[in-house]
Every structure is written in C-alpha cells, then in structure tokens.
Amino acid sequence: MALYRRLKAREGFVANLGLMEARMDLSLETREVGRVTIVRCSGRIVSGDESESLRTHVAWLLRDRRAIVLHLGEVVFVDSSGLGTIVRSLTSVRQKGGDLKLCNVPEHTRKVLGMTNLHTLFDTHESEESAVSAFYRKTSTPEQPIRTGLSVLCVDRSPDVLAYLRESLRRAGYDVHTSNSLADSLILMRVTRFQLLLLGPELTASPLIQQGFMQACSKLTVLELGREFSGLEAGEAASELLKRIAACLNPGSCSSS
Secondary structure (H helix, E strand, O other): OHHHHHHHHHHHHHHHHHHHHHHOOOEEEEEEEOOEEEEEEEEEEOOOHHHHHHHHHHHHHOOOOOEEEEEEEEEEEEEHHHHHHHHHHHHHHHHOOOEEEEEOOOHHHHHHHHHOOHHHOOEEEOOHHHHHHHHOOOOOOOOOOOOOOOEEEEEOOOHHHHHHHHHHHHHOOOEEEEEOOHHHHHHHHHHOOOOEEEEOOOOOOOHHHHHHHHHHHOOOEEEEOOOOHHHOEHHHHHHHHHHHHHHHOOOOOOOOO
16 A cells, blocks of 8 residues: 555656646756857746746846847747747847847747748748858848738737737737826827727726726727736737737627627
8 A cells, every 4th residue: 555655656746747847947048159149948938937037138138249049949839928028029139239030940939920920020040050140141121011000009017918919910010009007098099099909907097097998998999808818829819819800890790898
C-alpha cells in the first residue's frame, strides 16, 4: 500500500511537472551582433508577467541601443495582449529613432500577423543573419494601409489590448481612436463622431461620467469585448472581431448593446 501511494505521488509529480513545462513561461536571451541586439524569446508571449517581462526588457535595452531583433523561433503561443506588447515595443523603439525587426517567426505567429494585417507593420526576416543584414542596409518605409473612413473608438483598461486593437484595425483600414478611461472616451465622443465603439470589461468612473457615457453610447453601435478577449489566440481574436465589426456596420445586421 505504501508503495502504491509512492507511485501515485510520483505520477502526480510527473503530471504537475508536465503541466509546468506545457505552460512555458517566457524566457529572454540577449546578445550583441555588431550594433544589433538580438533577443531570443522562448515560451509564450501572453497577458501578465510574460508581456511585462518583454516590454520591460526592450525598454531597458533602449537606454543605449536602437537596433533590436526579436527572435521568435521558440515562441509557442501569442495572445492578443502579447501581440499588443510587441506592437508597443516596436512603437517605443521607433520613437527613439531606432527599429525593431522580427526573425524566425513560427508559422502560427506568421498566420496571426497575416490575419491581423500586422505583417505590413513589422519588418520580418527568415533568419538572424537576414535581420542583422537589414540593419546595415537602407530600409524601405512600411506599407501604409488604405483607410475606409469608418471611425472606431476602442476603450479598454489594458494598454496592450489597445495597442493590439489600434494596429489590427488600422491595418484593416479603419480610423481607430483609443482610450483607457470612460472620462476621456466621453470627451472624444463629444468632439468627433464614431461609427462603432469597442468596449472592454471592468471600466469604472464616477456616476456622472457613467451616466454621460451611457447617453453617448445610445447614439452609436457598441460591441463589448468581454473578459476573455485579452487571452484569446491573437489571430482568432482579430478574425472574429473583424467579422463582428463588418456585421455591425451593415445596417440591420447588428443591434447596439
């Protein structure tokens, strides 16, 4: 009986170990190649500590480096927040006069970039050598999306989700505005006209602001993102969201929330 308990305990340990390995928290390995810094990412880039780790690391590199390559060959999963973190990191690097390139992008992540139209935002390469070489050549200006003129306001507490929504929808041709507060969103709705509002969960404000916000929302179509949105696989999230938006912007096919 004691032997049986030891065997079951060992089985439980092995199962837990397998679960921990399957989770694969993000690890980052950095090295210098000439004036280029390569960050090798391994694991998952998802909402929480993983996204924060990557964002903090890139910010630290920007103290004295401007040419950064993210090697994604060992990344097994990217959710909406994770992709938003990469977008924000790219923006931060370019604001400092540098650039961030991607290399060894796995097929599943490449599909996500294609589905979200972010492949035109990022400079991606098949290998580290190709990415490093690109920094030593004159690079072309990223392709600019064609605007449809349809205006969308995205409101969510998470800056990563907002970055993901902003770039994904802009690449799909929408005129996108973002805010992480109901008060600021109300100001935007007063000064300009939107066709659609994308509303994240757990947004709070004073009763007066909430009342004004609800009154403003009654004049346009509203899509609620839901708590689960930030953790969805990034390509799936964008694909489903674009379908919902297209349906709602067709008269009579969607009602306001």
